[in-house]
Amino acid sequence: MKRPLSLYIHIPFCKRKCIYCDFLSYANVPNAKQIQYINALMSEIRMYKPFADRYSVKTIYIGGGTPSVMDEAMIGKVLDTVFHIFKVDRFPEITLEVNPGTIKYTDMISYKEYGINRLSIGLQSADDNMLKMLGRIHNYEDFVQGYEFARRAGFANISVDIMSGLPGQDTHTLVDTLTKVTELGPEHISVYSLQVEEGTPLFDRKDLIDMIPDENMDRSMYAMTKKVLATSGYNRYEFSNYSKPGYESRHNIVYWTGGQYIGLGLGASSFFKGERFSNITNLDNYIEICEDIREELTKDTDRVRLYESAASILRTNVETIYREARMEEFMFLGLRMTAGVSRHEFRNRFGRDIFEVYGEVINHYVGTGYMNFDDDRVWLTDNGIDVSNYILADFILDKNQ
Numbered sequence: 001m002k003r004p005l006s007l008y009i010h011i012p013f014c015k016r017k018c019i020y021c022d023f024l025s026y027a028n029v030p031n032a033k034q035i036q037y038i039n040a041l042m043s044e045i046r047m048y049k050p051f052a053d054r055y056s057v058k059t060i061y062i063g064g065g066t067p068s069v070m071d072e073a074m075i076g077k078v079l080d081t082v083f084h085i086f087k088v089d090r091f092p093e094i095t096l097e098v099n100p101g102t103i104k105y106t107d108m109i110s111y112k113e114y115g116i117n118r119l120s121i122g123l124q125s126a127d128d129n130m131l132k133m134l135g136r137i138h139n140y141e142d143f144v145q146g147y148e149f150a151r152r153a154g155f156a157n158i159s160v161d162i163m164s165g166l167p168g169q170d171t172h173t174l175v176d177t178l179t180k181v182t183e184l185g186p187e188h189i190s191v192y193s194l195q196v197e198e199g200t201p202l203f204d205r206k207d208l209i210d211m212i213p214d215e216n217m218d219r220s221m222y223a224m225t226k227k228v229l230a231t232s233g234y235n236r237y238e239f240s241n242y243s244k245p246g247y248e249s250r251h252n253i254v255y256w257t258g259g260q261y262i263g264l265g266l267g268a269s270s271f272f273k274g275e276r277f278s279n280i281t282n283l284d285n286y287i288e289i290c291e292d293i294r295e296e297l298t299k300d301t302d303r304v305r306l307y308e309s310a311a312s313i314l315r316t317n318v319e320t321i322y323r324e325a326r327m328e329e330f331m332f333l334g335l336r337m338t339a340g341v342s343r344h345e346f347r348n349r350f351g352r353d354i355f356e357v358y359g360e361v362i363n364h365y366v367g368t369g370y371m372n373f374d375d376d377r378v379w380l381t382d383n384g385i386d387v388s389n390y391i392l393a394d395f396i397l398d399k400n401q
Helices: 031-046 072-085 105-112 128-134 140-154 173-182 215-231 250-256 284-295 301-312 321-334 341-352 354-367 382-386 388-391
Strands: 003-011 053-064 089-099 118-124 158-164 188-193 235-238 239-244 261-262 269-272 277-281 315-320 372-373 378-379
Touching: 003 250, 031 072, 031 261, 031 284, 053 072, 053 250, 072 105, 089 250, 105 140, 118 128, 118 140, 140 158, 140 173, 140 277, 158 173, 158 215, 173 188, 173 215, 188 215, 215 235, 250 321, 250 378, 277 284, 284 301, 301 315, 321 341, 321 388, 341 354, 354 372, 382 388
Parallel strands: 003 053, 003 261, 053 089, 089 118, 118 158, 158 188
Antiparallel strands: 188 239, 235 239, 261 269, 269 277, 277 315, 372 378
């Protein structure tokens, strides 16, 4: 039986970097360089051929950057390569990130033809002034037009990204955005709180940082988000993610439940064959290495040896994940989901009862009202989610031994 696998494909290009963005991406990259990158990416995909038959790819997520800034044919070429090398499930979830201002109706039609069946649209706010402040290239009208293009093209699974805790934002402006989005009726909504990261333009903007809502306002926004979305039929299934029934992000659930995934492209992260690793982050070096891979693939080369040789120079931060680390991740990733973690799955994976390993911690937080459990699952209560950063840290095993 083939083992389940997910693929993340990184497209590190965008029209303009937002002031809060610390993702690995580049603005206004010449078309020739983009083509070089896509050719390199396809070579990296091909190097997995010796192992691909052992897996069934259940989900594919194409993120960035802004993948939709590229010629749509480039996305098609990448997916053609994936389908040629890997065994893709009959009913996969294939997601493409797109941003308003880069969405064309003809592209939407092509995306559907390539097999993409889910879109993630980055709105962030329905307030045009706030979008301009953040450095977004679109306004709310652009978002609505792009959303309608996607629906007309036949997309029946659309996710919309929203941000809370923005400079100058309050519950009124956030609720206005949530209300406008729910009236459109996407199947999935993600609401992420703004994080100010060192090295971004926002980090040096004291005027804007002083306008960021305080912790109490941020909690009010979080509570209001849950209330508004629940009223509109969206279930919170993870700290920041809400969906209509049956439309949870299958790809993200792989991350939260410790499934195997391969990150393809510049800087992409993986958890594959018991190892966690990332690709290198220098664009020119990545292209050069993958060009060498493409040249070797034209020869009568031992494919396993080629994979091992390429992996040794393409990857960085390689770490073998042993059982204790996997137990830790099972808990502090799985507890991000409102359904919590499965006691039976914990025993199946690790050969130990969850209370044998974490009983003291679980019982402590059950006693404080922050956690709960039954015969099947262990989960955080709503109050526990509010202080989850402190709770999840206690599932690091060396703190409990």
